[in-house]
Amino acid sequence: MGALYNYNISKNRFSLSINLKLLLFLMCVTLNRMYPKRIPNNIEIDSFDRERFEELEANSEELKEVIKKGSNLLPNFRSFLLDLFAGFYKYNVIFLPEDKVKRSALINRKLLEKAFSSEVYNNLREETILDEFKAAIATVTLAGEVVRWIKSEEGLSERSLIKEWELEKSEQEYKEFAEEMEMWKELEDKEAIGKSFEYVKKKVKFEIRKKEEELKELEEEHKDILERADMKLQNLIRSALEKAHQRAEESERELMQWATSMGVPQERTVGEKLDLAAKLFKSEKLRKLAMMVGSLKEEMFSTRRKVWAKRGSEVYDISIGDDLGRVIPTELVFLRHKVLRKDFFKRFVEEKLLQYYLREEKGRGPIVVCVDGSSSMDGNKEIWSKAVCLTILEIARRQRRKFGVIVFSSKGSPLRVFNSDLREGWGMKEGDILELADYFPGGGTDFEDPLNKAVELLQMSKFKNGDIVFITDGECDVSDSWLSEFLDKKKELSFKVFSILIDLTGRESIESLRKFSDKVTAISRLTSKDARDIFIALD
Numbered sequence: 001m002g003a004l005y006n007y008n009i010s011k012n013r014f015s016l017s018i019n020l021k022l023l024l025f026l027m028c029v030t031l032n033r034m035y036p037k038r039i040p041n042n043i044e045i046d047s048f049d050r051e052r053f054e055e056l057e058a059n060s061e062e063l064k065e066v067i068k069k070g071s072n073l074l075p076n077f078r079s080f081l082l083d084l085f086a087g088f089y090k091y092n093v094i095f096l097p098e099d100k101v102k103r104s105a106l107i108n109r110k111l112l113e114k115a116f117s118s119e120v121y122n123n124l125r126e127e128t129i130l131d132e133f134k135a136a137i138a139t140v141t142l143a144g145e146v147v148r149w150i151k152s153e154e155g156l157s158e159r160s161l162i163k164e165w166e167l168e169k170s171e172q173e174y175k176e177f178a179e180e181m182e183m184w185k186e187l188e189d190k191e192a193i194g195k196s197f198e199y200v201k202k203k204v205k206f207e208i209r210k211k212e213e214e215l216k217e218l219e220e221e222h223k224d225i226l227e228r229a230d231m232k233l234q235n236l237i238r239s240a241l242e243k244a245h246q247r248a249e250e251s252e253r254e255l256m257q258w259a260t261s262m263g264v265p266q267e268r269t270v271g272e273k274l275d276l277a278a279k280l281f282k283s284e285k286l287r288k289l290a291m292m293v294g295s296l297k298e299e300m301f302s303t304r305r306k307v308w309a310k311r312g313s314e315v316y317d318i319s320i321g322d323d324l325g326r327v328i329p330t331e332l333v334f335l336r337h338k339v340l341r342k343d344f345f346k347r348f349v350e351e352k353l354l355q356y357y358l359r360e361e362k363g364r365g366p367i368v369v370c371v372d373g374s375s376s377m378d379g380n381k382e383i384w385s386k387a388v389c390l391t392i393l394e395i396a397r398r399q400r401r402k403f404g405v406i407v408f409s410s411k412g413s414p415l416r417v418f419n420s421d422l423r424e425g426w427g428m429k430e431g432d433i434l435e436l437a438d439y440f441p442g443g444g445t446d447f448e449d450p451l452n453k454a455v456e457l458l459q460m461s462k463f464k465n466g467d468i469v470f471i472t473d474g475e476c477d478v479s480d481s482w483l484s485e486f487l488d489k490k491k492e493l494s495f496k497v498f499s500i501l502i503d504l505t506g507r508e509s510i511e512s513l514r515k516f517s518d519k520v521t522a523i524s525r526l527t528s529k530d531a532r533d534i535f536i537a538l539d
Contacts, residue, residue: 038102038171040079042109043086044094052089053082056136059271062278063136066143073150073161075168080108081143087116088128089135104168111146114233120241127248132270137251137277138244145240154232251277254287261293263394264430279434285383289437292387300391319355322348326355365466365495366402367392368454372472372502373407373416374445381502382440384523385471388500390433392469397426404457405436408450410443415453445476451497451516455489466495470517473502477512486516 057063063081070077087093093116101109115121128135149155156164255277259265268276280286318328331354334344347353369389377385389405396403403420416439418432428436451468458466478486490497499517501510513520 038100038105039096040076040102040105040108041083042096042101042105042112043083043090044096045082045086049086049090050082052132053085056085056132056271056274059269060136060274062275063140063271066140066147070143070147073147074107075164076102076105076108077143079105080111080146081139083108083112084115084139084142085135087112088125088138089130089132091129102168102171104164104171107164110233111237114237115142115241118238118241120238120245124241124245124248127245133273134248134252136270136274137248140274140278141244141247142237142240145236145243149232149236149240154236247281251281254280254290257294258286258290261290261297262390262430262433263397263427264433283438286434286437288383289387289390292383293390296387296391297394300395320352321355322351322353323355324348328354328356330354364399364401365458365461365463365493366404367396367467367469368404368406368457369393369469369471370406370408370450370454372409372445373439373441373443374409374473374475375442376445376473376475377502378440378442381473381504384502384504385500386437388471388523389436389469393420393428396420400426402426402461403428404454406450406453406457407436407439407441408446409441411446411449413441413443413446413449415450416441417453417457445472447472447476447478447512448482451486455486455493455495458493458495464494466493468495468497470497470499470513471502472499472513473504474509474511474513478515483515490516 057067067078067081070080074080095109095112098106098109124138128138150161255273258276258280280290331344334340344353369392371385371389373382393403397420403426405418407416407418418428418436420426420428421432447470451470454468458468496518497516499510499513499520501513501520501522503522510520510522
């Protein structure tokens with residue numbers, strides 16, 4: 001066939017290659033009547049649905065990862081996810097006629113039909129319809145279960161997967177063939193010349209019949225594969241939908257718990273919510289940490305039934321501005337009057353409200369928390385230590401004090417330092433909180449290096465009266481020479497050291513902590529007066 005494209009008849013300005021392409025185009029028109037152009041989607045998708053899905057894909061690493069894994073196993077997997085998303089999100093779900101769908105996408109259709117006919121799907125859809133986040137959660141969960149099933153022994157055989165790709169390749173070749181022929185549509189009225197044309201015509205007819213037989217054979221094999229897998233697909237979909245339903249119900253609650261416990265904004269894109277929900281779903285440690293921080297914050301707040309004082313600030317004068325936290329009481333009276341309320345809002349926008357002017361010279365230094373990341377802290381000890389650390393972060397945030405975390409382990413090992421960010425309302429960036437939660441170096445234990453680093457951070461502040469909170473299981477000691485130098489620095493910078501012992505096994509010792517600490521308490525006594533005193537002392 002390739003040689004015929006280069007054969008020319010010199011007596012005519014039209015080459016045989018052009019006549020051949022014309023013939024192929026005309027034959028393609030005939031073939032299109034038997035095999036109309038097909039698309040990879042089984043659900044009717046409009047531009048809005050496609051735009052929502054593309055935006056979600058662009059903003060979610062979790063969705064990208066599922067698409068990547070699935071696309072390595074099955075052709076048209078991304079289209080399958082788009083159909084799933086539409087099936088959960090759209091108000092009206094309409095299946096396209098089967099003869100308009102690519103043959104290699106019929107396994108997707110089988111999965112969708114099994115899913116959408118399930119009672120679990122109908123119950124789940126009550127929550128996901130027009131809810132982009134829950135529709136995305138359900139889509140990713142169900143798609144992830146499909147990927148795991150395909151990889152398992154219960155999934156499609158290697159031969160079945162090969163046939164899926166053979167069918168996809170055959171359809172793609174046909175599509176390219178048809179698109180190429182469309183280029184020659186304007187030659188439809190041209191005459192074919194010479195006997196060689198009849199020879200080419202026979203060759204093309206032979207190739208077309210061959211392609212038809214190949215497609216029919218592959219289609220029959222594909223239908224047979226789907227029929228044999230029918231019961232397996234039904235069990236898969238039922239189980240996957242139940243997991244999707246459970247996850248959709250839990251994700252919103254877990255995200256709210258995380259945001260409340262960690263003091264981070266709840267406002268985020270759907271893609272960001274999907275990624276965070278995936279991290280919480282995959283990490284039991286993160287879920288436990290969020291619950292524990294929430295409980296510890298309740299304990300902390302219960303120790304102070306009063307307004308949190310702004311240490312280091314004193315009223316110096318009256319000025320004008322828009323800081324509602326410093327507005328004088330007489331200005332607030334305007335809010336009770338229908339007319340004066342408008343004047344209050346006007347002066348607020350213009351930054352002309354009367355407010356207290358605070359002098360900040362008596363500020364307090366940072367709070368630096370040293371968290372033991374040695375091997376002996378693995379498991380529940382790690383979760384407890386980081387929960388206490390993030391609870392103290394809330395104290396620092398409310399006091400508008402700088403906050404730092406030092407994760408340490410063996411002598412000479414790199415120290416991992418996390419700092420608060422003023423742009424985050426004196427809190428920590430959510431990415432840093434997630435990294436802190438996951439970071440665990442392991443190894444041995446050394447107290448001297450992290451305490452030296454903590455002193456260095458305190459020295460960088462223009463304020464004295466900082467605090468170091470040292471969280472460990474206490475399995476280490478310090479040298480006399482180091483201790484002497486440390487105590488001198490402590491007196492010079494006027495900081496205090498509070499140590500919290502993670503004594504979950506009962507074998508931990510507090511003797512080494514007493515050498516450099518102003519106060520030592522233990523997790524086992526976290527609800528006692530001693531532990532509450534630490535929260536109050538930091539306040």
